[in-house]
Amino acid sequence: MSTIPKTPPLVEQLKGGLDAPICLTWELTYACNLACVHCLSSSGRRDPKELSTAEAKDLVDQLAALQVFYVNIGGGEPMLRKDFFEIVEHSVSNGVGVKFSTNGTYLDRAAAERLVELPYLDVQISLDGMTPEVNDAVRGAGSHAKALEAMGHLRDVGFEDFKISIVCTRHNVDQLDEFKALADDHGAQLRITRLRPSGRGVDSYHDLRLTNPQQRQVFHWILDHPDVLTGDSFFHLNALTTETGGSNLPGLNMCGAGRVVCLIDPIGDVYACPFVIHDEFLAGNVRDGGGFASVWRESTLFTELREPTSAGACASCGSYDACQGGCMATKFFTGLPLDGPDPDCIHGHADEALAGIAAGSAPRPSQDHSRPGAAVPVALTRKS
Amino acid sequence: MTVTEPTTEQTTEAVEGQDQTTDELVTDDVLVEEISIDGMCGVY
Amino acid sequence: MPFDPADRYRLSPRVGLRPEPFGALAYHYDTRRLVFLKSNDLVDLVRSLEDHDSAAAAIDALVDPSTGRRSTYLTALASLCESGVVEPMLESAA
Numbered sequence: 001m002s003t004i005p006k007t008p009p010l011v012e013q014l015k016g017g018l019d020a021p022i023c024l025t026w027e028l029t030y031a032c033n034l035a036c037v038h039c040l041s042s043s044g045r046r047d048p049k050e051l052s053t054a055e056a057k058d059l060v061d062q063l064a065a066l067q068v069f070y071v072n073i074g075g076g077e078p079m080l081r082k083d084f085f086e087i088v089e090h091s092v093s094n095g096v097g098v099k100f101s102t103n104g105t106y107l108d109r110a111a112a113e114r115l116v117e118l119p120y121l122d123v124q125i126s127l128d129g130m131t132p133e134v135n136d137a138v139r140g141a142g143s144h145a146k147a148l149e150a151m152g153h154l155r156d157v158g159f160e161d162f163k164i165s166i167v168c169t170r171h172n173v174d175q176l177d178e179f180k181a182l183a184d185d186h187g188a189q190l191r192i193t194r195l196r197p198s199g200r201g202v203d204s205y206h207d208l209r210l211t212n213p214q215q216r217q218v219f220h221w222i223l224d225h226p227d228v229l230t231g232d233s234f235f236h237l238n239a240l241t242t243e244t245g246g247s248n249l250p251g252l253n254m255c256g257a258g259r260v261v262c263l264i265d266p267i268g269d270v271y272a273c274p275f276v277i278h279d280e281f282l283a284g285n286v287r288d289g290g291g292f293a294s295v296w297r298e299s300t301l302f303t304e305l306r307e308p309t310s311a312g313a314c315a316s317c318g319s320y321d322a323c324q325g326g327c328m329a330t331k332f333f334t335g336l337p338l339d340g341p342d343p344d345c346i347h348g349h350a351d352e353a354l355a356g357i358a359a360g361s362a363p364r365p366s367q368d369h370s371r372p373g374a375a376v377p378v379a380l381t382r383k384s
Numbered sequence: 385m386t387v388t389e390p391t392t393e394q395t396t397e398a399v400e401g402q403d404q405t406t407d408e409l410v411t412d413d414v415l416v417e418e419i420s421i422d423g424m425c426g427v428y
Numbered sequence: 429m430p431f432d433p434a435d436r437y438r439l440s441p442r443v444g445l446r447p448e449p450f451g452a453l454a455y456h457y458d459t460r461r462l463v464f465l466k467s468n469d470l471v472d473l474v475r476s477l478e479d480h481d482s483a484a485a486a487i488d489a490l491v492d493p494s495t496g497r498r499s500t501y502l503t504a505l506a507s508l509c510e511s512g513v514v515e516p517m518l519e520s521a522a
Binding site: 413414415416417418419420421 | 451460461462463464465466467470497500501503504507508511
């Protein structure tokens with residue numbers, strides 16, 4: 001009698017890393033016309049060392065050879081690159097799909113008409129409030145109107161299933177039903193994501209982060225709306241299932257950084273994910289000898305991230321299997337150890353440690369591309 | 385263009401293998417597993 | 429169309445199949461569905477489908493019937509058919 005070998009759980013194989021990313025985030029430029037208070041890439045000014053058009057297209061060719069299935073293009077504001085369409089069209093015509101994220105300022109009717117004709121392309125419009133009062137406080141005067149205009153253009157040209165992406169904050173969490181209706185009105189899909197204290201978010205985090213009751217509110221709202229995308233970014237909230245005895249949020253509940261995804265920034269630097277633009281999580285640069293493949297497969301950082309992790313300080317908590325200790329980026333930029341609870345641990349296990357972090361001692365982003373004098377939409381006080 | 389987003393559920397099928405004694409480990413040889421594009425943080 | 433082992437199938441041309449140490453990743457460019465093939469034998473089977481007159485024949489060429497794994501592969505192919513990774517070959521496409 002022979003036995004059938006059990007194939008290992010898929011999530012364990014994914015945590016060990018793949019030979020190439022499934023997809024990756026590619027920030028095309030640090031230039032941006034906005035100055036959102038929570039910008040994960042601290043964007044504003046173009047970096048003079050940006051990849052050239054030729055370098056960008058060569059990178060696409062490298063990704064195509066690796067069979068990276070698609071790229072999530074962002075920035076800054078990617079449509080500010082004069083070669084935006086050239087890069088996008090080169091990508092989709094070489095088997096690398098494109099999903100790109102934009103504030104919509106430059107997505108006029110002509111752009112919408114051009115985009116709807118492209119295969120393997122998806123668009124995501126960023127919005128953080130249903131009203132200018134809520135939205136523009138984070139994203140700047142006029143940004144709400146521009147985003148809505150862009151959505152209208154996409155709807156008018158028949159672009160189906162584009163995405164509207166919301167970063168959940170203390171000030172917009174009560175508008176989730178309205179965001180859903182907005183998406184439905186436009187034939188679009190709603191996506192909500194977790195705010196991390198990354199980039200300029202380091203300074204605005206304490207004013208924008210969800211309260212504990214609001215986290216519960218979001219958790220239940222997500223369970224009630226399975227057709228809303230979350231990018232698995234709320235998996236730390238699965239710790240709630242030990243209280244409710246109910247189901248986990250859909251998804252694998254895993255951090256993909258350096259394992260199945262990564263970030264390529266405008267100057268070719270490769271980071272574990274878009275929320276850890278910091279030297280500590282810099283794996284290499286695509287301009288290095290071996291190109292992107294060599295960084296993905298051989299960098300010290302990614303090799304380390306693909307090693308099995310232990311629960312560390314979370315070992316004694318019954319929720320660890322569900323929440324996996326939360327988000328690496330969020331722990332890093334709040335000064336917490338990576339092998340312990342997430343600052344938003346729903347059980348409050350990080351509260352004491354957080355209170356003990358001396359003001360100003362948590363890591364700061366390694367770079368700041370903010371435009372000098374760019375108005376922060378509201379004066380946000382930083383809790384010490 | 386039409387982009388159809390995948391469901392968030394994973395599809396698995398239980399497979400009836402050969403006869404097993406109760407002493408043997410239960411084997412579950414599911415060779416295909418679908419993962420939601422929305423299902424890993426960083427994949428979106 | 430439900431999976432029928434008597435039909436002839438092929439890997440869909442709309443799918444990118446990417447080898448991994450444990451098998452392969454299949455990404456459908458139209459539906460955006462991502463499917464994992466968890467054994468190299470299954471990957472070989474999928475690639476061999478269009479060389480046989482039926483899915484059943486392709487399985488028989490690969491799998492020793494005495495191992496009892498035939499149903500494992502039938503189930504796997506049915507699943508891949510449902511997600512569009514493999515598709516029936518029309519007579520005119522042969």
